[in-house]
Amino acid sequence: MDAKSNGSDTVNLAGLDLISLSKSYGEQKVVNDFSVSFVKGELFCLLGPSGCGKTTILKIVAGLLEHDGGKVILEGQDITDLPPQKRNVSLVFQNYALFPNMNVFENVAYGLQRRRISGDELKRRVEETLAFVHLGDYGNRRVHEISGGEQQRVALARALVVRPRLLLLDEPLSNLDARLRADIRKEIRRIQRELGLTTVYVTHDQEEAMSLSDRIGVMKDGHLEQIGSPQEIYENPSTRFVADFIGHCNFIEGEINDGILSLLGTKFHVQERDLPEGKKVICSIRPERIRIITSAGSDLRGIIQEAVYLGSAVHYQLIVEGWRNPVELIAEVPVSQAIFGIGDSVGFEVKPEDIRLFPS
Amino acid sequence: MWKRYLIPGIVFTALTVFVLYPILCVIFRSFSTGHGAGLDVYARLFSNPGLARTVWSSIGVAIASSIVATLLGLCIAIVVFKTDLPFRRLFSATAVLPLIIPGFVATLAFIFLFGRNGIISYQWLGLDLDIYSWKSVLSVQAVDFTTIAFLLISAVLTTVDSQVEDAARNLGASEWKVFTTVTIPLVRPGIIASLILIFMRSMADFGTPLLIGGKFNTLASASYTQLIGRYDMPMASALNTLLLIACILAFWLYLRAQKSQSAVRAHYVAERKNLNLPAPIRYALWVMSLLFSIYILMIIISVFLAAFTKHLGANYALTLEYFCMLPQRSLNSIINTIVFASGAAVTMSFTGVVLAYICTRTRFRGRGVLEFIATLPFAVPGTLIGVGYILAFNQVPLLLTGTWVIVFMLVLIRELPLGLRSGISVLEQQDRSIDEASTNLGASRITTFFQIILPMAKSALLVSSLYAFVSTVQTVGAIIFVITPGTKLLSVDVFEAIYKGEIGVAAAQSVTMLLVSAIGVAAIYLISQREATARWMRKVMAQTRSI
Numbered sequence: 001m002d003a004k005s006n007g008s009d010t011v012n013l014a015g016l017d018l019i020s021l022s023k024s025y026g027e028q029k030v031v032n033d034f035s036v037s038f039v040k041g042e043l044f045c046l047l048g049p050s051g052c053g054k055t056t057i058l059k060i061v062a063g064l065l066e067h068d069g070g071k072v073i074l075e076g077q078d079i080t081d082l083p084p085q086k087r088n089v090s091l092v093f094q095n096y097a098l099f100p101n102m103n104v105f106e107n108v109a110y111g112l113q114r115r116r117i118s119g120d121e122l123k124r125r126v127e128e129t130l131a132f133v134h135l136g137d138y139g140n141r142r143v144h145e146i147s148g149g150e151q152q153r154v155a156l157a158r159a160l161v162v163r164p165r166l167l168l169l170d171e172p173l174s175n176l177d178a179r180l181r182a183d184i185r186k187e188i189r190r191i192q193r194e195l196g197l198t199t200v201y202v203t204h205d206q207e208e209a210m211s212l213s214d215r216i217g218v219m220k221d222g223h224l225e226q227i228g229s230p231q232e233i234y235e236n237p238s239t240r241f242v243a244d245f246i247g248h249c250n251f252i253e254g255e256i257n258d259g260i261l262s263l264l265g266t267k268f269h270v271q272e273r274d275l276p277e278g279k280k281v282i283c284s285i286r287p288e289r290i291r292i293i294t295s296a297g298s299d300l301r302g303i304i305q306e307a308v309y310l311g312s313a314v315h316y317q318l319i320v321e322g323w324r325n326p327v328e329l330i331a332e333v334p335v336s337q338a339i340f341g342i343g344d345s346v347g348f349e350v351k352p353e354d355i356r357l358f359p360s
Numbered sequence: 361m362w363k364r365y366l367i368p369g370i371v372f373t374a375l376t377v378f379v380l381y382p383i384l385c386v387i388f389r390s391f392s393t394g395h396g397a398g399l400d401v402y403a404r405l406f407s408n409p410g411l412a413r414t415v416w417s418s419i420g421v422a423i424a425s426s427i428v429a430t431l432l433g434l435c436i437a438i439v440v441f442k443t444d445l446p447f448r449r450l451f452s453a454t455a456v457l458p459l460i461i462p463g464f465v466a467t468l469a470f471i472f473l474f475g476r477n478g479i480i481s482y483q484w485l486g487l488d489l490d491i492y493s494w495k496s497v498l499s500v501q502a503v504d505f506t507t508i509a510f511l512l513i514s515a516v517l518t519t520v521d522s523q524v525e526d527a528a529r530n531l532g533a534s535e536w537k538v539f540t541t542v543t544i545p546l547v548r549p550g551i552i553a554s555l556i557l558i559f560m561r562s563m564a565d566f567g568t569p570l571l572i573g574g575k576f577n578t579l580a581s582a583s584y585t586q587l588i589g590r591y592d593m594p595m596a597s598a599l600n601t602l603l604l605i606a607c608i609l610a611f612w613l614y615l616r617a618q619k620s621q622s623a624v625r626a627h628y629v630a631e632r633k634n635l636n637l638p639a640p641i642r643y644a645l646w647v648m649s650l651l652f653s654i655y656i657l658m659i660i661i662s663v664f665l666a667a668f669t670k671h672l673g674a675n676y677a678l679t680l681e682y683f684c685m686l687p688q689r690s691l692n693s694i695i696n697t698i699v700f701a702s703g704a705a706v707t708m709s710f711t712g713v714v715l716a717y718i719c720t721r722t723r724f725r726g727r728g729v730l731e732f733i734a735t736l737p738f739a740v741p742g743t744l745i746g747v748g749y750i751l752a753f754n755q756v757p758l759l760l761t762g763t764w765v766i767v768f769m770l771v772l773i774r775e776l777p778l779g780l781r782s783g784i785s786v787l788e789q790q791d792r793s794i795d796e797a798s799t800n801l802g803a804s805r806i807t808t809f810f811q812i813i814l815p816m817a818k819s820a821l822l823v824s825s826l827y828a829f830v831s832t833v834q835t836v837g838a839i840i841f842v843i844t845p846g847t848k849l850l851s852v853d854v855f856e857a858i859y860k861g862e863i864g865v866a867a868a869q870s871v872t873m874l875l876v877s878a879i880g881v882a883a884i885y886l887i888s889q890r891e892a893t894a895r896w897m898r899k900v901m902a903q904t905r906s907i
Contacts, residue, residue: 084796
């Protein structure tokens with residue numbers, strides 16, 4: 001995918017490149033030296049807490065927001081200074097932003113009219129696209145007469161009908177209820193795959209990002225913390241923030257001496273060697289990687305404080321005794337093995353390879 | 361690149377010429393003497409006890425009428441929106457009725473009711489009152505301005521979330537305590553706005569003191585008599601400049617108050633629930649509202665009676681003689697009024713949205729200044745603008761005196777703040793992302809404006825232009841200075857007829873004027889059946905009725 005062009009700059013000829021974008025509002029830097037390459041045809045999620053600059057990046061790509069520095073390169077073409085009308089980059093807004101003075105058909109036709117397409121071709125393309133999002137009969141409806149999920153699909157159709165070079169989605173599911181969200185999520189994925197459309201999807205919902213993306217970029221304070229496939233992000237978080245933001249995590253203080261980790265009074269031979277020795281570290285362990293055992297021989301022991309039933313699993317809250325301050329841990333156990341009661345003293349196991357280390 | 365500045369540039373130039381320049385003319389004129397600049401005129405003003413007294417007369421009456429009107433408005437708003445007592449619809453209808461009754465018609469009715477031969481004072485009570493005093497000015501103004509108070513306060517009152525009141529009840533507050541510690545503090549922004557805006561309106565009102573004040577004069581009425589009676593342009597300018605200072609100060613206070621209060625308002629439709637106030641208080645408020653309603657109805661009835669009877673108070677024989685005089689006396693004025701008012705209304709609402717768009721959606725550097733100049737006619741008294749137009753457009757290259765252009769521009773400028781305000785409030789309600797969606801789909805700014813923004817604002821704009829129509833039909837303040845026999849308006853005819861004491865003709869003309877206004881109001885009513893439009897209207901109208 002990547003190709004060399006004019007000197008040392010690596011330019012992704014097929015997809016979208018953002019090169020050190022920055023944007024501040026007064027003193028506050030919303031986007032800070034932000035660079036990333038999107039591969040053609042992939043669905044890339046920008047995931048991060050609200051206020052981390054995700055939407056700002058979408059608006060910069062669409063040209064709706066002036067930025068302070070950096071470049072936007074689409075399919076090898078520098079579109080940084082191109083006016084928003086000329087970019088052919090479709091944005092689906094969080095609240096859909098449908099034109100209330102027009103019906104469904106007119107909404108979808110709007111972008112085509114701006115491209116001077118009229119008559120039969122306009123009609124055919126609008127109807128095709130409406131059928132594509134399963135809204136074939138909805139052309140004459142007013143936009144406030146249809147449900148939230150249908151509005152969402154009109155917004156999607158309006159964005160797709162112009163055959164954009166890039167599809168941008170700004171938290172498209174946040175105004176829908178949980179059940180509808182799953183349906184539309186599948187729908188978006190289907191459409192995106194069928195059209196092979198490069199798509200940037202902004203969300204703060206990690207579950208949504210995990211289930212939808214080819215790749216995820218986790219954002220914090222206007223920069224990327226980590227890029228990777230959902231699995232990479234979950235299993236090998238590169239920073240403590242990522243570990244904390246994606247799924248549940250236990251964070252425990254530990255110490256490294258001569259490559260050996262002391263954690264909760266027990267020694268572990270950990271694989272990671274990139275951390276300096278003799279220093280305090282923060283260890284993260286996923287709840288499902290803590291195995292509770294009944295046998296008395298375990299070094300690690302705790303008392304069950306609380307049990308939270310989650311349907312498929314039970315979360316046990318343990319207080320681990322014996323090493324300086326008591327430490328709280330969450331362990332996830334499948335329901336079939338959840339045989340413990342509050343107040344039980346239990347042993348537990350953690351494999352060294354399930355421990356991630358971060359600087360303290 | 362130059363295209364970006366073309367439209368803002370034109371608007372900017374027009375506003376400077378037709379708003380800023382006339383105001384500056386008046387100020388300069390008041391400081392110019394035969395030989396350069398100086399305070400000669402002001403020295404002359406303050407050495408004349410009659411004129412010097414007008415400063416305090418104006419302020420005194422303005423403060424008094426703003427307090428009385430605000431209390432009345434508050435009382436009616438509470439009865440209408442916070443109780444389930446009978447006649448609430450009647451109360452709210454009569455509370456807004458003065459919108460179509462100009463101050464001078466209310467004055468006319470006041471004379472019918474309480475004058476020497478008045479229906480109430482003489483016919484019923486047998487009193488022989490001399491009504492020409494400041495007390496009558498205060499009474500007429502207070503009733504007239506209660507509408508503003510009612511609109512402003514109910515705009516806030518209807519957004520007070522009843523859950524907050526319920527929370528107070530839940531914590532053990534009595535209904536009276538809920539009212540005084542929760543409801544009233546939440547309504548305070550409306551009360552403050554009402555006090556200040558009514559103060560400004562009262563300061564600028566020259567008609568009421570002129571018609572019914574007798575020897576009592578205010579800055580505004582004195583400026584009229586100095587100019588029209590004595591042709592003393594420098595003195596009229598000086599009086600108006602003093603008036604301007606007071607109004608601008610009040611307006612500055614108003615803006616400051618608005619700014620600090622914007623955070624308090626709820627941005628959603630709040631659930632409304634009645635207050636179960638102690639019975640004596642509830643009924644006292646109700647009786648006040650009832651008296652107010654009756655009085656408003658009596659105003660209208662008496663004007664109609666006077667128009668259709670030979671001589672109100674003496675000879676009740678029905679007659680159409682006053683209406684028969686209309687075609688000959690006022691036909692031109694009626695046509696002018698309808699043409700000017702519709703023209704101004706349409707132009708105003710379009711210009712208003714364009715202005716609002718420039719001020720809120722573009723990065724045109726002078727947009728703050730633009731908004732300020734366009735808002736000025738709201739804060740600047742009508743008499744001053746009238747005098748300013750005489751001064752400004754009396755010489756080449758801007759020789760407009762005596763033409764219809766000057767009258768039209770004046771009418772338009774007076775309604776511009778309403779246009780701008782309603783434009784801004786419409787654009788505020790429009791989701792910015794809809795604008796962006798249009799851009800994202802390839803539309804230029806102009807296309808977006810005409811295809812998306814304007815159609816979305818349609819019904820709100822229709823309402824605001826109808827409102828401008830109604831308000832133009834009744835306006836007298838600034839117009840009276842620039843009117844010529846060829847460009848007469850109905851409102852000025854009425855005013856002059858009252859001034860000359862031709863009561864029957866004035867009443868017949870008033871009835872015609874009320875009917876023209878009523879057409880506009882009926883249209884507004886039909887359009888604003890929807891609650892959202894109604895709420896929007898209440899807010900915008902209350903804030904922007906020009907003074």
